[in-house]
Amino acid sequence: MRFMIIVKATKDSEAGVMPTEDLIAEMAAYHEELAKAGTLIDGSGLQPSAKGWRIEYSGEKRSVVDGPFAETKELIAGYTIIRVKSKEEAFEWTKRFPNPAGDGREGEIEVRQLFELDDFEPGEAIERCRKLGIGTEN
Numbered sequence: 001m002r003f004m005i006i007v008k009a010t011k012d013s014e015a016g017v018m019p020t021e022d023l024i025a026e027m028a029a030y031h032e033e034l035a036k037a038g039t040l041i042d043g044s045g046l047q048p049s050a051k052g053w054r055i056e057y058s059g060e061k062r063s064v065v066d067g068p069f070a071e072t073k074e075l076i077a078g079y080t081i082i083r084v085k086s087k088e089e090a091f092e093w094t095k096r097f098p099n100p101a102g103d104g105r106e107g108e109i110e111v112r113q114l115f116e117l118d119d120f121e122p123g124e125a126i127e128r129c130r131k132l133g134i135g136t137e138n
Contacts, residue, residue: 001113002041002083003090007100008108009075014048014068023102030098034082039093043080087113 019027034040049067056063069075077100084090094111101107117126117135129135 004112005080005094006076006110007078009072009077010101013077014072016048020102026098039082041081041083045078049075
């Protein structure tokens with residue numbers, strides 16, 4: 001089972017304020033523990049939304065909307081993806097995730113399970129994804 005730990009953006013992260021050395025050290029230690037346990041798949045911080053864009057769809061039409069985006073609470077500042085044997089194990093790991101805002105400030109993470117190809121009905125498109133390694137635990 002794979003889970004994504006989503007670090008919610010804050011006004012500071014959207015303003016490009018870099019984490020403190022202490023917070024980076026705390027995050028590094030947490031990720032080292034995940035790696036030693038064979039649980040870590042990937043993790044990274046994201047640049048502020050001012051450096052990004054969105055593609056909005058209306059049928060076949062696409063429109064580009066440049067950042068920044070107003071609703072900070074809806075934005076993501078970073079992520080970690082873990083592989084575990086159960087939802088309970090994921091819960092235990094995520095309870096230990098350092099406060100991403102640091103310095104005792106309010107922060108938030110969201111945890112979501114990733115779909116696996118086996119969650120879908122078998123079919124040609126699923127097999128094409130499997131050959132590409134998309135949506136697999138490997």
